[in-house]
Amino acid sequence: MSVPQLDAQREAFAEASRFRSDLHACLTAHRDELFELTGAMLCADGPVRTPVDLTLPAEHRRGHGALYAALNHGRIDVAGCGGLSPRCHSSEPDINQLGVLSAIPDPWPLPAAVISRPPSEPRTERRHIACGHVQANPLEPQRMAEHGAVRAVSAVRQDGVMIENEDTGDWIAADWGTPGWGTQGFAVTAALQGLIGGSGMWYRDALRAIERTGRYVAGTWEPADGEDGPRPAGEGSWTGFIGQTGLLALRAAVPSTRPPRREVLLNLLEMWAESPFADPAFRFRTGVLAEADVPWGVRDAHGGAAVATYWPIDGTRRFLQAWTGETAPPRLGEGEVQSQADTPRGHWGTAGQLRRLVALVRERGPIPWDPAAVEDLSRATGMSRGAAALTLSGNPGSGGYYVPFLENEERAVLDLKTAEAEDARCELIPLHDQDRLTLLSNVLPEDPADLWEPGGLRRVASRTAQAWLAQRGGRIPAPRRTREAAMALETARYPSADVCSLFLQPASAPLPGGADLLVWPRPARDTRLFTAWDVMTRHDTDRLLDTIFTALPWAYADLPAGDPVRDGAPELVRVLREVSVPRDSPSRMLSGELGRAHAGVIRGDWLNGAACKRMMARIADGALPEGRYESDPGACVPELVAQVGDRLRLAPDPAVLYLQLLALLSPTDRNVRRWNGWTPARHKKAVAALLELGLVVEDKRPRAGRGVFLPGPWVQAAKPLLPVERWKADLHGLVLRGEGTELAGVPLPPRTLPELFAAAWQRVEDKEGPSL
DSSP: OOOOOHHHHHHHHHHHHHHHHHHHHHEEESHHHHHHHHHHHHHOSSOOOSGGGGGSSTTOOSOHHHHHHHHHHOEEOHHHHTTOOOOOOOSOOOTTTOOOOOSSSOOOOOSEEEEOOOTTSOOOSOOEEEOSSOOOOOSOHHHHHHTTOBOOOOOOOTTOEEEEOTTTOOEEEEOOSSTTOSOOHHHHHHHTTTTOSOGGGOOTTHHHHHHHHHHHHHTOOOOOTTOOSOOOSTTSGGGGGTTOOHHHHHHHHSTTSOHHHHHHHHHHHHHHHTSGGGOTTOEEEEEEESOSSOOSEEEOTTSOEEEEOSOOBTTBEEEEEEEOTTSOOOOSOSSOEEEEEEOOOOSSOOHHHHHHHHHHHHHHOSOOOOHHHHHHHHHHHOOOHHHHHHHHTTOSOOOSOOSSSSOHHHHHHHTOOHHHHHHHHHHTTTOOHHHHHHHTTTOSOSSGGGGGSTTHHHHHHHHHHHHHHHHHOOOOOOOHHHHHHHHTOTTOOSOHHHHHHHHHSGGGOBOOTTOOOOOSSOOSSOGGGOBTTOOOSHHHHHHHHHHHHHHHHHHHHHSOTTOHHHHTHHHHHHHHHHHTSSSSHHHHHHHHHHTSEETTEEHHHHHTSHHHHHHHHHHHTTOSOTTOOTTOHHHHOHHHHHHHHHHHTOOHHHHHHHHHHHHOSOOOHHHHHHHHTOOHHHHHHHHHHHHHTTSSEEOOOTTOOOSEEOSSOEEEEOTTSOOEEGGGHHHHTOEEETTTTEEEEOOOOSSOHHHHHHHHHHHHHTTOOOOO
16 A cells, blocks of 8 residues: 655644644633543534534543533633644545545544444454555445544554454554554543543553653654654653552552453553663653743753653643753753652562563453452541542542443442442542552552462552551541441532541541632642631532531431441531631631521521530430430330320330331331331331321332321422422421422421420321321
C-alpha cells in the first residue's frame, strides 16, 4: 500500500494536535466532559436529536449525570475559540491507501488506521489477524462515507497487525513497535482511572509516548528531522508515577482488575522497568514554566534533559527535568518558573521489582484475595469495609464518571454490593490523584512473590494502614451493621463513614469529599486541617444539615442502646449548637440555614427545643436496656404495653405490634422484626391476633413493606418517603397535599417515642382511633 510522505503527515498531525489542544483549553468549566461531548457529536452515526443521544457513541465515556452537568454548568471561552481554524486537505483521499487524515474537526496524531464497521456489517469472531501488508477494509468508499466510517487515519508500517476493538467493532491497523504499547486510549484511561487527569486527552499509543520520552531522556531516541522532542502522553499527569509505581503494581496484581486493564498495567510496568524512570541514578523534577514558545525537549552534554509534558496553557508549559550527578539540568526556556518540585524517590519500584511482579502475575495469575486483610485495614483506620476493599484493590476511589463504578465480577471478588461500592467511592473522593499514588507507593513487599504467600495481602494491609494514618489520620470505627444502616439513609447526603464520624467524633469530624474550601490562605491539599463544620457555601451547609437532621432521629429511634453512634448523638447536638452561634463565616452560614423552615419546622427551633432535649436526655440517661430499641414499646413503655393488652385482651406481642402500627411511620416487616427481635413466625402470630380482632386490615400496597395496615385512608408518597396511613398525619405533623392523598414532607419528630406511643393510644381511648 502507498504511504504519504512522513513530513506532510507530521505537519497534518501537528495541525490537528494543536487544534484539539486549543479547543480543550477554551473549555473553562466541565472541560473534559464538554470535550467528549464534542467528539461524540462529531462521531455520531446520524442526526443528534436529544442530548441523551450523545451518550451512545463510543467517544462518550461518561454517564448521563456528567452530560447534563456539562450542559447546565459548563463554560466556554468564546473569545478564545475565535482563533480556532483547523486546516483540512482538499485532495480526495484514496480509501484503499489508509494514509489520509479525516476531515472532521476531531483529528489527533494517531499511529493507527481506524475504520468503523457500519451497523449492517456482521461482526467477525476473529480478533487478531497477522499480515505482511495491512489490507484496506473492503467496503466501498461511498458506503463508508454514508456511515461516517472514516474517523482518523495515519501511516502504517508493513509489519503491522489488524485488530478489532471488541467494544466498538472498529478495525485498527497498528504499528506495535513493542507488543502491547499501541493501546486504545479508552483502555488506558480505564486502567488508570483515579490516577491521571484529562481523560479526554488520553488517546492511542499513550504508553508509547511515555516510553519515547524515557528514551529521549536516556539519550537512546532522537526526534525525526524537523522535530525537537517527544510529543505528550495524555495531558502529562503520568509524571506522578515517577517514584510511585506501587499502586500500579498492586492494581495489576489483584484479582478484581479486569483482564484487559490488567494487560495495560502490565505493559506499562514492563515499559517503566526499562526506562530511566525506574533508574535510581536519575533524578526528576516537574514544574510549570511561564513561557509557551519553548521546544518540546532539550538535552545537555552532561546527560541532563528537559521535556514539555503538555501543550501550552494560558502562556505556560508544564515540564519534566531529568539529570544524573550534581550538574543542574537544562531549562526549556528563560521564562519564570512558577512552581517546581522534585519527584518522590520511593523505596519500592526498582526495575527488578517491576520485572519480577509482571513475570509472577503472568506466570501465576492474580494474587489471592483475602477478606481478612480488608477487615484489618478497616479496623486500623476507621474507614468502611467497602473503602478498605477499594484501597487494597488498588482502586481507592475513581475520580471519574464511569458508570457503573464496578462491574458485577469486580464487586463479587471484593464482596461488595452496588450501593456499598458507590458509598465507598464517595467516602474516598477527598483523595486526589497524587494522594492515591503516594498512599500505596511503598506498601508492597520487597520481594513481590510474598503477595502470593499466606497472609501476603494482610501484610500489605498493615503497611497501608500505617501510610493512611500518616497521610489522612484515623477515624473511630463504627460497627459494621451501623455503617450499613447509615448507607440506607436516602436523605443523608454524606457517605456512611462520614455520617458515623459526625456522631463518633463530632468536634473533629473530617471534611467530606466535594466540599468547597473557600479559605485563604489555603494549605495545599491538607484536608485534615478542616472539619465538617468549616462550611463555606450554602451547598455545603445544606449537605451538612440535611445529613445531621436525617441522622439524629434515625440514631435515636433506629439504633440499639449502647451503639456508639447513638451514644454520640447528645454530643453532636451540643457541638452543632455551639458552632452555629454567629461569629465567623462558617457559623454564620450554619446559623442562617438553621433559620430556614423544612417541612414546616425551623430546624434551629427544633434543635434548641424541648423535644430534641428530651430525646438526647433519654440517650444520655441510658433509659433503655442495652441492645434494645426505642422503637420497641416493650422496651421503652412496657407499662403501656400491659395497659393495651388488658384493654384489648391481647397478649404482649400483639399489643407491641399494635402500638407500632398506630404510632410509627415505617413499621415494615423487616423493621419490626429487627426492633423487637422477632422471628418471622413470631411476627406472623402477632399479626394474626390483630386481624382476628379486626384492629388491622390485610392488603398489598406498593412500597409499604408490610401486609397489614390501620383501617382508613392511605397517603401515597414519592421516594425517599414511604406511604403511610392518613390517621398518623396529626400525630407527626405530616405535610400533605392533593386533598390529603399525597405525602409532601415529614417534619422533625415533635415528641419522644414513649410520648408518641402514649399519644397514639390516648386517641384510641378517646374514641378517635383509626376506622374505615
